[in-house]
Amino acid sequence: MHAESIRWGGLVALLGLALRAAAGPGLSLEEAVQVALEHNRSLRLLEIQLEASQIGVSQARTEFSVRLQPAGEAAADDQGGQSSAGVAASKKQGIGATLSAEAQWSRTGFSESPDLYRGVVRVEARQPLLRRFGSLVNEEPIVQARSRVQAARREVELMRTDLVVQVAEGYEEILRLQRQMEFDAQALKRSDRLLRLTRAREQQGRATRVDALRVDLQHGENQIRLNKTREDLEIARAAFAELLGRDAGEEIGVTNTPLLEVELPGREEALSLALSNRLDYAQVLADRSDAERGVRIARRNLLPDLELIARYEQSGEGTRSSDSRDLDQDAWFVGLATDVDVRRQGEKLALDQARLQGETALQTVEIVRSGLRRQVQTVLAAYERARRETLYAERNYRLAESRARLARRLFEIGKGDNFTVTDAENALLEARNRMLVSQADVTIAAYRMLRTLGTLLEYPADLKPPPGAEKKG
Numbered sequence: 001m002h003a004e005s006i007r008w009g010g011l012v013a014l015l016g017l018a019l020r021a022a023a024g025p026g027l028s029l030e031e032a033v034q035v036a037l038e039h040n041r042s043l044r045l046l047e048i049q050l051e052a053s054q055i056g057v058s059q060a061r062t063e064f065s066v067r068l069q070p071a072g073e074a075a076a077d078d079q080g081g082q083s084s085a086g087v088a089a090s091k092k093q094g095i096g097a098t099l100s101a102e103a104q105w106s107r108t109g110f111s112e113s114p115d116l117y118r119g120v121v122r123v124e125a126r127q128p129l130l131r132r133f134g135s136l137v138n139e140e141p142i143v144q145a146r147s148r149v150q151a152a153r154r155e156v157e158l159m160r161t162d163l164v165v166q167v168a169e170g171y172e173e174i175l176r177l178q179r180q181m182e183f184d185a186q187a188l189k190r191s192d193r194l195l196r197l198t199r200a201r202e203q204q205g206r207a208t209r210v211d212a213l214r215v216d217l218q219h220g221e222n223q224i225r226l227n228k229t230r231e232d233l234e235i236a237r238a239a240f241a242e243l244l245g246r247d248a249g250e251e252i253g254v255t256n257t258p259l260l261e262v263e264l265p266g267r268e269e270a271l272s273l274a275l276s277n278r279l280d281y282a283q284v285l286a287d288r289s290d291a292e293r294g295v296r297i298a299r300r301n302l303l304p305d306l307e308l309i310a311r312y313e314q315s316g317e318g319t320r321s322s323d324s325r326d327l328d329q330d331a332w333f334v335g336l337a338t339d340v341d342v343r344r345q346g347e348k349l350a351l352d353q354a355r356l357q358g359e360t361a362l363q364t365v366e367i368v369r370s371g372l373r374r375q376v377q378t379v380l381a382a383y384e385r386a387r388r389e390t391l392y393a394e395r396n397y398r399l400a401e402s403r404a405r406l407a408r409r410l411f412e413i414g415k416g417d418n419f420t421v422t423d424a425e426n427a428l429l430e431a432r433n434r435m436l437v438s439q440a441d442v443t444i445a446a447y448r449m450l451r452t453l454g455t456l457l458e459y460p461a462d463l464k465p466p467p468g469a470e471k472k473g
Helices: 003-015 029-039 041-064 140-204 209-243 267-277 279-300 321-325 345-412 418-453
Strands: 067-077 080-092 098-110 116-128 305-318 329-339
Touching: 029 041, 029 140, 041 080, 041 140, 098 321, 116 321, 140 209, 140 279, 140 345, 140 418, 209 418, 267 279, 267 345, 267 418, 279 345, 305 321, 345 418
Parallel strands: none
Antiparallel strands: 067 080, 080 098, 098 116, 116 305, 305 329
8 A cells, every 4th residue: 555545544534524424413523623623712812822833933043133223322411412312233144243333423622622523333244253153053043933833833734633633523422422322222122111011011020020110120121321421412412512612512413424444554555654754753853953952053162252342433533513524434344252161161061061951862862762653563563453443343233233232023913021021132232332332433443544654634834844853773
């Protein structure tokens, strides 16, 4: 079986099988899934958190946006006064360089001499050469913010997947309880008819008091069972309504659907699919990449700070305001600046910590890979068991139904006893419940298998593990 077959299986699971048996009013599985994905409150909360993390990327990018800083000052004392005004603009580059330009005008007043006016226009460039050089260090806040967004997106997609499985489980539970109520009502009607017949036989002397009490007990148990099933159905509907983002008191019905079956892949193919599609595996791979990048940055931080500075300015000054605008004087400067902590104790400890985090991330990847192999084997075995068990459960139910029908018929014509009838009814009850549970288990096991393989929903390609990840140890 090829990967495309599994993806088609996931699509079928999501749509809830377009070819479904029409069975009266109620939500189809397709409709229930769509409602849940649109209105589930927990999913909406997670989507809001995703929006918040996306804002974090924009905040990190502001480090490299143009900054405008107006400045002004005015002061006076007994010797005179001073005032100034100016504006500065700067922009940081991804490699660490900072370009800035500044224009400033000032006036200094003297009580016993003419005022002095001064104007300056300055351009400056600063470029780190060692520790803070390059995009690896300077763009790390943006990279981390993007990584958080990717993690949040994966979390949303994983919750959507889990939500589809939960909807399928809740849907099958309601469907099972609806059918069980029908069976319980039929069983109660049969036991009532058997009780009346047994009492009549008792009055005729053809049945004992023990026979009547046995049937009466079974009739009471059937009534209790019907009441319990009704209560369980109300609880299941309330939980299902909450899952769909609706009011818990809203009564939700479901329609019958055929069993969801998908073709089983081989174990190695299934594991390859999981390693190519599982978002939790993609996340631990991303965490490992982040940790490896953290080690490189920690090594870079061991280098000293060395910065190249280049500055050029033009200025003008005089006793007239127009003199400050002449800018007839110029000056330039080129130099190196450094700030060195010779011992670098904090940086060395940070490197040790980064290495440990890298080793932790590497071990986590191996643990997740091992866990995926176990999960794949488990869900494949569970799905295969559920399919086989359903066949036997349906066969046993038909046999139990035939036996109960025959026992009732023989008792009605006087050729059997009610003990045989009650025993057959109990066997029918057990076989019926086993059949309903096994039928629900097949669909649920199929959904769980597709979720484990990562093919239940089609994820965005940039959230999946990188190509070839399934082959890496």
